[in-house]
Amino acid sequence: MNGWLFAIVQTLCVVFFAPFMAGLVKWMKCKLQNRQGPPPWQPYRNLLKLSRKQVVLADTASFVFRIAPYVVFSVTIVAVSVVPVISVQLPTAALADVIVLVGFLSLARFFLSLAGMDVGTSFGGMGSSREVTISSLAEPALLMAFFTLAMNASSTNVSTVIAHLSQGSLILYPSLIFSSLGLILVAIAETGRIPIDNPATHLELTMIHEAMILEYSGRHLALMEWAAMLKLTLYSLLIVNLIVPLGVALTLRPGDLLLGAVSVSCKLLLLALFLAVVETAQAKMRLFRAPQYLGLAFILSLLGMMSHIILEVR
């Protein structure tokens, strides 16, 4: 029972922390680019403002457009709830393993893309078309990377995988290196960051995620924005806890939990800095360069799996 309570509290913490993570990346990026920049808590203000505003709905919008924000947001919450953040003693992780997690993200994307098609403007269709194209290339790479880690731990349960990785010795397996690189590349693409998508622009020729949610307003828009921030946090958590499982608590003792919380915050901070540096140093790619980028991610993940099977199993 303790575990379930812990899972709920942890999920709520992540949900309410997500806007800060997104704001932090933006703030760091602005500082690196010598700009003033909004404070890291600006996204909270935006979300609050949006949730109070009246919803203006396009007259061509159907029920899909109206349920999509709720579906996307609640599916992302459930996805967050199965990822160990501070401790691996997470009962919810047994409900949905890593394949189900990928399935949740796909389900959210399915509704997001449908919402883009719903109003019948060309922006929405453009965004949906690009989103499904990019994610259909990213998803195999993501699954391959997860499978390599899962085969390593001989379990697809995220908690078990992280526990296995954190208990293992610090020998660097080639499979882990390859699949971590693949995972990072996919995460950048899937969360709509530079060089695949630019979260800061509304230029119609370049946007993907923003194009799909262009018709949203009020609380619907707040949910969509929040879900995107949550997705960024989710991928960040997966990256930091799977690649550097150092400090993740193996029990539910208060001391371990505190250590876990401190370590995961530090890791997230570093990752946010890394993301800000990458986004400052890189320019956005042309859309048709994206397949090469994602092809690289897929090859890396596949190499990870091959090297696991050929080098490490026997």
Add this chain to the structure above:
Amino acid sequence: MLVRLSFIFLGVSGIAAAWGGALALLTVATEQAGLPLGLPWRQVLLHIDPLSGFFLFIVGTITSITACYGPNYIKEHIGGPQPPGTLTFFTGLFVAAMLFVLLATDAFSFMVAWEIMSVSSYFLVVFEHHKAENRSAAFLYLLMAVIGGAIILLAYGVLAAFGGSFSFYAMATAQLSPTWATIAFLLAFVGFGMKAGIVPLHVWLPQAHPVAPSHVSALMSGVMLKVAVYGFIRFVWDLLGGILWQWGVLVLLIGAASAVLGVLYALMQHDLKRLLAYHSVENIGIIYIGLGLSMIFSATGHTGIAAVALIAALYHCLNHALFKSLLFLGAGAVLQQSHHHDMENMGGLVRRMPVTAICFLIGCISICALPPFNGFVSEWLIFQAALQGTVLKSGILGAMIPVASAMLALTSALAIACFVKVYGVIFLGRPRSRQAAEAQEVSFGMKSAQVILALCCLGFGIFPTWTVIAISTIPEQLLGTGLAKAAGNSWLWLTPIDKQTASYGAPSVLLGLLVSWLIVFFFLHPLKRDNRIRIAPAWDCGFGPLTPRMQYTAASFSMPIRRIFSFVWCIFEKTEPAQPGRGPRYFIKISDWSWLVFYIPIGKLLLQIAQRTSRIQGGNLRVYLAYSFFTLLFLLWVIV
């Protein structure tokens, strides 16, 4: 009236078949009965065991549900150019033949039923034969069915030669050398694969399935392909036995190729039913991936994992039958209302046909393998089986299985792209034609059939544990191992291998989704605030009204994927610049490589051979008599 009566009979027979099948599956019963039919010295024996019971359940369920749909759907044919009696008679014959195939217990009655199934479905495909394309599609179908049937006959011939009899019991006990066993396996793989529609033997499928009336398409795509899978499983696991791992590799690779190519070809289709037919190729590929994994694992002695893979394949058979029938029935409703085959003329149907739209959405989510619907469970099981690939000693196999699972991951991601396109273009947006704008919701019978199938998709997705326990009697029968541990925990958890390796709690996942939805909803809708929504026109950038032609079309939606995977299709693209009086024009024709690589050369070769041999046809009676005489002499020489 007569038409209605025939559908009632069809429904009753479907319910009976489903009931009998479910009983055989759940009680692990094996029953036999003789029928006073056929040749005097060979009584027709019927036999039911869990394997045929499971497929009987599929056939029966889908048949009875389409029987609710049929009467109103074929109303438009009453008084049309073709009498509806043809349709109802051959539908009944078709279903009867499928049921008979599942119950047959000797090769003789199996083949008779199989050919009746092919021929009766030919008449259903050619039903609207005043259209030339239907005739050519039906001829292609008949041709492939005849060739496939002949190959299956050869496969049974090999077994019968060693077993000494046409009965399945004798065949199962026959001792074959590995070479002959491989020959028999290859013949069965090609023969049943032709009916199931694996790449590159799939060409008839996207031609024939779309031209039949929609409820027949649902039966053909949802059920008849499963009968072919049944034949393959019965032949390889039950009759042939002694599976070699090389066969498994072949099945796995062909399955992976079918899955990826099927979905890629589907992405480029604009004809709704043809698109769905290509998705059948994809799903058959997924089923074959599961079967191939099962063969590899059972050949290397890991029967426990082989059982997981076999259950995954069978579960996917059931799921595909449900969601593909649902999608074909939805497509039929859309076609009946919009009178268009081409997706580019539809749009905005969600407002005109809400029930069909919701059911179709559920079908789309299920076929895309998204949780918590049924398609996800079977793909999850296939992934779980594939992840056990590390137990294999051989490096080649160990490398093959991850590649196949990568292909499966690519397939399901592309399927999402495809169904976002389908749903977005057909149901969402603005209507692109007058007929689409004036569409009406279909009648009660047609709606109810779709609702039942949609509920089945949800039910089999949320309660996978019971389904897996029920199906696990089949691997017990074929492999000697079931899934003991799937039931070890409570019904809330699906744990195919063991609790530590993987678990999926589908009911709790759905509960979690609903609870978080409710919390978010009440959080955002405080009682004291005015939560009303203002309806306004969509933003048009200040340039005047938006028109339906400004929307993304199906072709433009799939354009990035077309460009990325351009090597998969044979694309002909042409742009004509604007001329006085008309704007610029754009033509695109995308065709299937397998036509160009396999079928057209074979067709040309056959024509050439026919022309050469026609020389001996002189028209002179004496020459013909001489031919007969020398043939007779030759045969006498051979025999004596």
